[in-house]
Amino acid sequence: MNALWDNAAFLVEGLALSLGLTAIGVLGGLSLGTALAALRLFGGRAGGAVVDVYVFAFRAVPLILVIFWFYFMVPLILGRPVGAFASAVVAFVLFEAAYYSEIIRGGLASVRPGQMNAALACGMSHLAALRYVVLPQAFRAMMPVFLTQAIVLFQDTSLVFVVSLHDFLTAASIVANRAGRLVETYLLACLVYYLVCLGATAAVARMRRSAP
Amino acid sequence: MNYAWDWGLVLREPYAGWLIAGVAWTLALSAAGWALALILALPVALLRVLGSPAIRWLAGFYVSVFRNIPLILQMFVWFFVVPELMPRDLGLWVKRDMPQPEFTTAVVALGMYTSGRLAELFRSGIDAVPRGQVSAALACGLTRAQAYQYVILPQAFRIILAPLTSEFLSIVKNSSIALTIGVVELTAESRQIEDMTFHGFEAFGAATLIYVVIAFGLDRMAARLRPSALAVRT
Numbered sequence: 001m002n003a004l005w006d007n008a009a010f011l012v013e014g015l016a017l018s019l020g021l022t023a024i025g026v027l028g029g030l031s032l033g034t035a036l037a038a039l040r041l042f043g044g045r046a047g048g049a050v051v052d053v054y055v056f057a058f059r060a061v062p063l064i065l066v067i068f069w070f071y072f073m074v075p076l077i078l079g080r081p082v083g084a085f086a087s088a089v090v091a092f093v094l095f096e097a098a099y100y101s102e103i104i105r106g107g108l109a110s111v112r113p114g115q116m117n118a119a120l121a122c123g124m125s126h127l128a129a130l131r132y133v134v135l136p137q138a139f140r141a142m143m144p145v146f147l148t149q150a151i152v153l154f155q156d157t158s159l160v161f162v163v164s165l166h167d168f169l170t171a172a173s174i175v176a177n178r179a180g181r182l183v184e185t186y187l188l189a190c191l192v193y194y195l196v197c198l199g200a201t202a203a204v205a206r207m208r209r210s211a212p
Numbered sequence: 213m214n215y216a217w218d219w220g221l222v223l224r225e226p227y228a229g230w231l232i233a234g235v236a237w238t239l240a241l242s243a244a245g246w247a248l249a250l251i252l253a254l255p256v257a258l259l260r261v262l263g264s265p266a267i268r269w270l271a272g273f274y275v276s277v278f279r280n281i282p283l284i285l286q287m288f289v290w291f292f293v294v295p296e297l298m299p300r301d302l303g304l305w306v307k308r309d310m311p312q313p314e315f316t317t318a319v320v321a322l323g324m325y326t327s328g329r330l331a332e333l334f335r336s337g338i339d340a341v342p343r344g345q346v347s348a349a350l351a352c353g354l355t356r357a358q359a360y361q362y363v364i365l366p367q368a369f370r371i372i373l374a375p376l377t378s379e380f381l382s383i384v385k386n387s388s389i390a391l392t393i394g395v396v397e398l399t400a401e402s403r404q405i406e407d408m409t410f411h412g413f414e415a416f417g418a419a420t421l422i423y424v425v426i427a428f429g430l431d432r433m434a435a436r437l438r439p440s441a442l443a444v445r446t
Binding site: 056057059060061062063064065068069072073076155156158159161162169173176182183186187189190193194197198201 | 215276277279280281282283284285288289292293296297381385386387388389391392399402403406412413416419420423424426427428431
């Protein structure tokens, strides 16, 4: 256990990086995902097709391959090395955007078309109907799925191991090998991931129950 | 951007052979992991629905452990930790003599992880069958086991067929994580080609294309297996 205590700061820094990557991935993915969902809604047939291909491609490919793509491609396009962190951020944001745009689409589809028709019949403009009737209901339906996706992303950030970025898992594996304490360190890492995800899942469940 | 394109590269030896070997390993991992997951998931799902409160809690704990720890960490645990915790002789056998140690370990990790997800899916399918069906079956004189075997499970299975194909796509994608314990599957092969030739676009492009083809096939299959497509014609 001493080896773990001595390296506690290093492990905590790793956990902070995992949580930071999750936050950036959620915020960036949500922004780009909203843009994609809007393009699908208002972009006509061509816009819809572009979004369909984007979503299908990112959902077909393993995240590790996406991380490799950007780890290799971003420096090549920019003409200078950018480091593992920047390329991982780009990979997560683009990857998550595909999933978030689908969640937004599902949320919008969950609002029955009668709601839109009723709002229009009441004399609201198309935009007002979206803003005051459809989006609030859709948002309520999406919220729990957003958070569940964030928990999935938190677990997925551990894949930056393959580009040697020091997230929590990579930090744990470095400590495990350096101190020769694989059993204790990996079991501790399991416990940390388990408790964080379980806590977050419980929070989502409570939110779902308290939602009207 | 200065880049010498060479798409023929991935069709030439030895790289074409590497990609084919990678696909074979990816499919072998997915199929073996899938078989293990299916065998484990059905009993776990049934125990979660039908067991005593203590059994239900245990089955729920099983699901939550495999779902709340990243798969890559589960791979490390099966590879580095579990052999240390086994009885001495068995641990030594696993470390020294087990055939295809990386592949076998990856299949176990992938299968156990997926079994947690499938158990959840099976349970949601069972929950989606209206409660009255059990009561009706019992009223007709079937035992509870018969009610599940002949009435509930066939309907539940039909409901989850389409999501089941997307779970299979998940296991194909998740099998790439086996590269972290040394299985050279498709993603690892493309990484190796990039490493050898510096032609990353072509190497990753070829791997991406192969994954997209697999996903497309499964997607078409899922469309055919949706409950609406399977509706009983009368």
